[in-house]
Amino acid sequence: MDKVLSNKKVIALYVLPSLLLILGVVYIPIILTGFYGLNKWNGISAMEFIGMENYLALAKDDAFWSSAWHSLLLALFSTLSLVIYLAVAMVLATRIKGANLFRKIYLIPMLLSSVAIAQLWLKIYHPTNGIVNSFLESIGFANPPAWLAETSLVLPALFIPILWQYAGFYILIYYAALKNIPASLEEAAKIDGANALQIAWKIKLPLAMEVIKVTIVLAVVGSLKYFDLIYVMTDGGPNGASEVMASYMYRVAFRAHDFGYGSAIGFFLLIICLVITWVIRKLTATKDTIQYS
Amino acid sequence: MFKKKWTMLLLTSLCLALILGGCGSKGNNGGGTSQGGEGKGGDQVTVSFMHLWPEGVSAGQNKIVNQIITEYQNENPNVKIKQEVLDNEQYKNKLKVLSASNELPDVGVTWAAGFLQPYVEGNLFAPVDDLLSGELNGKFVAGTTEAYNIDGNTYALPLEFNIAPVYYNKAIFEKYNLEVPQTYEQFKQVVKALSDNGVAPIALGNKDRWTGSLWYMYMADRIAGQQTLANAISGSASFKDEGLLKAGAEVQALVDSNAFVKGFNGLSNEEAKSEFLNEKAAMYMMGSWDLPNFTTNEEIPLEFRNSVGFFKFPTIEGGKGDINSWVGGPGVGLFVGENSKVKDEAKKFVEYFVTKWGEQSVTGAGVIPATKVDTSNLDLPQLYIDLFNEMNQASSITLFADVQMPANAAETHLNMIQALFGKAATPEKFSEEHDAAIAKGQ
Numbered sequence: 001m002d003k004v005l006s007n008k009k010v011i012a013l014y015v016l017p018s019l020l021l022i023l024g025v026v027y028i029p030i031i032l033t034g035f036y037g038l039n040k041w042n043g044i045s046a047m048e049f050i051g052m053e054n055y056l057a058l059a060k061d062d063a064f065w066s067s068a069w070h071s072l073l074l075a076l077f078s079t080l081s082l083v084i085y086l087a088v089a090m091v092l093a094t095r096i097k098g099a100n101l102f103r104k105i106y107l108i109p110m111l112l113s114s115v116a117i118a119q120l121w122l123k124i125y126h127p128t129n130g131i132v133n134s135f136l137e138s139i140g141f142a143n144p145p146a147w148l149a150e151t152s153l154v155l156p157a158l159f160i161p162i163l164w165q166y167a168g169f170y171i172l173i174y175y176a177a178l179k180n181i182p183a184s185l186e187e188a189a190k191i192d193g194a195n196a197l198q199i200a201w202k203i204k205l206p207l208a209m210e211v212i213k214v215t216i217v218l219a220v221v222g223s224l225k226y227f228d229l230i231y232v233m234t235d236g237g238p239n240g241a242s243e244v245m246a247s248y249m250y251r252v253a254f255r256a257h258d259f260g261y262g263s264a265i266g267f268f269l270l271i272i273c274l275v276i277t278w279v280i281r282k283l284t285a286t287k288d289t290i291q292y293s
Numbered sequence: 294m295f296k297k298k299w300t301m302l303l304l305t306s307l308c309l310a311l312i313l314g315g316c317g318s319k320g321n322n323g324g325g326t327s328q329g330g331e332g333k334g335g336d337q338v339t340v341s342f343m344h345l346w347p348e349g350v351s352a353g354q355n356k357i358v359n360q361i362i363t364e365y366q367n368e369n370p371n372v373k374i375k376q377e378v379l380d381n382e383q384y385k386n387k388l389k390v391l392s393a394s395n396e397l398p399d400v401g402v403t404w405a406a407g408f409l410q411p412y413v414e415g416n417l418f419a420p421v422d423d424l425l426s427g428e429l430n431g432k433f434v435a436g437t438t439e440a441y442n443i444d445g446n447t448y449a450l451p452l453e454f455n456i457a458p459v460y461y462n463k464a465i466f467e468k469y470n471l472e473v474p475q476t477y478e479q480f481k482q483v484v485k486a487l488s489d490n491g492v493a494p495i496a497l498g499n500k501d502r503w504t505g506s507l508w509y510m511y512m513a514d515r516i517a518g519q520q521t522l523a524n525a526i527s528g529s530a531s532f533k534d535e536g537l538l539k540a541g542a543e544v545q546a547l548v549d550s551n552a553f554v555k556g557f558n559g560l561s562n563e564e565a566k567s568e569f570l571n572e573k574a575a576m577y578m579m580g581s582w583d584l585p586n587f588t589t590n591e592e593i594p595l596e597f598r599n600s601v602g603f604f605k606f607p608t609i610e611g612g613k614g615d616i617n618s619w620v621g622g623p624g625v626g627l628f629v630g631e632n633s634k635v636k637d638e639a640k641k642f643v644e645y646f647v648t649k650w651g652e653q654s655v656t657g658a659g660v661i662p663a664t665k666v667d668t669s670n671l672d673l674p675q676l677y678i679d680l681f682n683e684m685n686q687a688s689s690i691t692l693f694a695d696v697q698m699p700a701n702a703a704e705t706h707l708n709m710i711q712a713l714f715g716k717a718a719t720p721e722k723f724s725e726e727h728d729a730a731i732a733k734g735q
Contacts, residue, residue, distance in 0.1 A: 042411045042415075042700070043389050043392065043393050043411075044389065044392045044393065044411045044412055044414070044415035044417065045411060045414045045415040046415075122564075125559075126556075126564070127554075127555040127556030127559070127560070128493075128554070128555055128556075128568075128573070146555050146556025146558075146559055147556075147559070148500075148556065148559030149555075149556035149557065149558040149559030149560070149715075150559075151715065151717065154559070234500065234559060235500055237500055237502075237558065237559070237711055238499075238500075238558035238559060238711055238715045238717075239558070239708070239711050239712045239715050239717045239718075240708065251704065254385075254386055254389060255700070255704050256700050256701045256703075256704040257389075257411055257699075257700035257701060258700075258701060259393075
């Protein structure tokens with residue numbers, strides 16, 4: 001058996017199915033998208049090759065840059081919210097009462113589909129019957145705002161369900177990472193007189209660093225291509241105030257029948273994601289990784 | 294050892310074969326829309342039919358579709374109609390994806406004018422003019438098939454014709470001693486009275502944007518006149534016309550007077566409609582396709598349905614439009630795929646479907662068909678008859694702008710509607726963007 005597995009031809013054969021699959025489903029479409037971006041194409045009639053025109057138009061498209069700005073804000077917000085997730089995971093990973101129950105509570109949003117979450121939060125934010133405004137009225141705000149209809153409020157109002165939606169996912173990852181840290185380290189620190197905060201800061205955080213780096217990349221890239229909740233809840237509105245890059249791409253390609261331009265946006269999005277991933281990798285690179293010993 | 298190696302190889306190639314086999318057979322099922330000869334009978338044909346009336350959302354229409362298909366299959370035992378049902382938005386997306394891969398169904402649903410254009414240019418829809426001169430000759434309401442005509446050919450047969458009245462809640466009007474407004478001044482007084490009494494005057498879900506477009510178009514029609522608006526949309530005149538600018542300003546004045554429900558720019562049409570259905574808003578402008586909700590839909594309390602009336606958008610003093618001018622247009626129509634392998638059967642089915650739909654949609658779903666129907670012998674709700682009669686007296690019909698414009702300009706129009714209502718754009722800016730988008734012409 002071992003010999004078979006060390007045979008290069010056999011390895012190649014094993015890799016082949018998934019390689020074909022990933023080529024067909026991921027890489028070839030990416031290349032095609034880049035190519036479509038070079039064409040004027042409504043998705044139905046014949047393509048017309050126009051070179052870099054779509055990509056150049058992108059540079060001058062205010063609506064695109066405003067959507068890119070919103071995506072960037074979301075990425076920043078998601079990265080910052082990782083701190084909250086990590087803090088929660090740290091508390092959960094200590095032996096507090098009901099940790100199991102809390103873990104389940106945090107995980108529940110992960111089990112719901114984005115559309116269900118969107119419907120739920122649409123109800124919560126409803127301008128007249130929603131729980132938020134009913135509460136605000138009951139404590140004396142005469143005229144609370146319509147959260148999803150105000151250009152200045154809609155983005156923060158959307159960020160909160162997104163934070164809630166992904167809490168379970170990140171807390172679970174952090175929880176697993178923290179549980180992996182040998183208890184002996186913590187005990188040794190305690191004997192040396194370290195308090196809980198010092199243990200968290202000096203021992204747990206460095207040891208979970210590798211995982212934290214991965215989650216930062218996940219959060220940033222996930223935010224840049226974020227689509228579903230925003231699409232269902234506001235459709236990028238009002239007046240483009242909650243448009244993100246992915247929803248703008250969808251609008252251009254499917255609503256305005258401009259597949260060429262939409263593909264250009266998609267390809268640009270890919271490049272941004274790659275660049276940012278690379279930058280984060282560089283920024284967080286450490287020469288010597290800390291090991292348990 | 295040798296044996297094991299070959300077992301592994303065999304297993305792997307088996308996996309590969311399975312995967313590839315799986316892909317292949319899937320392709321066959323998806324692509325083969327028309328497999329002639331399905332065993333029994335030599336000339337058995339399958340006609341695929343994609344439509345957008347799911348049971349849950351459009352119960353009435355869905356029932357009729359199934360009835361018609363069953364009848365058709367009974368009359369033509371060699372034909373099998375294969376249905377694919379999708380939700381509105383999904384339907385539009387799937388149609389585009391199928392077009393790109395040239396796998397359109399034999400028969401499908403399409404919208405008119407601007408929506409139709411790229412499909413016709415891409416040579417995907419078959420002309421159906423031969424059907425117009427056949428059994429259906431003269432059966433359509435004037436102006437309906439024209440919307441599906443591009444460069445002299447008709448590419449789909451319309452099923453519905455819609456106009457948009459203002460529905461209102463008689464009970465609420467009575468409670469505050471309000472009269473149905475005839476002029477715009479009276480309308481504004483009604484709005485003010487309702488708003489002073491803490492009732493939301495108008496339910497509007499402008500997240501969907503075309504809903505606000507209806508209001509703008511009536512304003513434009515009443516102030517600047519139907520022709521001015523039509524010219525501006527077609528690009529032969531400018532949206533900077535004084536009357537059209539005033540229409541934009543008037544929309545914003547209406548917003549300022551709290552005429553629309555709170556947060557209308559963030560509410561979907563469905564959410565806004567529920568405000569009206571729950572008697573929290575007094576008025577609601579919507580196409581006649583919503584009539585069943587106010588007449589026959591059993592899920593809505595009878596008491597509420599009885600209290601719904603409608604009125605025509607009032608005339609505006611000094612404006613050019615008259616009260617019998619409507620915003621509306623043909624609804625969806627049926628197309629036949631140009632690449633369909635069973636084109637003749639598909640056309641026959643379309644002809645049959647349109648004929649039957651005319652009669653059954655009136656009684657079964659309460660929608661107004663695009664074909665002429667004699668309603669005198671039918672037992673119909675009064676609201677339906679009234680609206681139907683109004684339609685026959687219409688002096689002009691202004692087609693829904695977003696349907697009429699090409700996709701890109703329509704998208705600009707809809708965005709600017711939301712901006713206008715949200716006061717993020719002035720009427721001047723609104724006009725400028727329109728002119729620019731229409732001049733670009735795609």
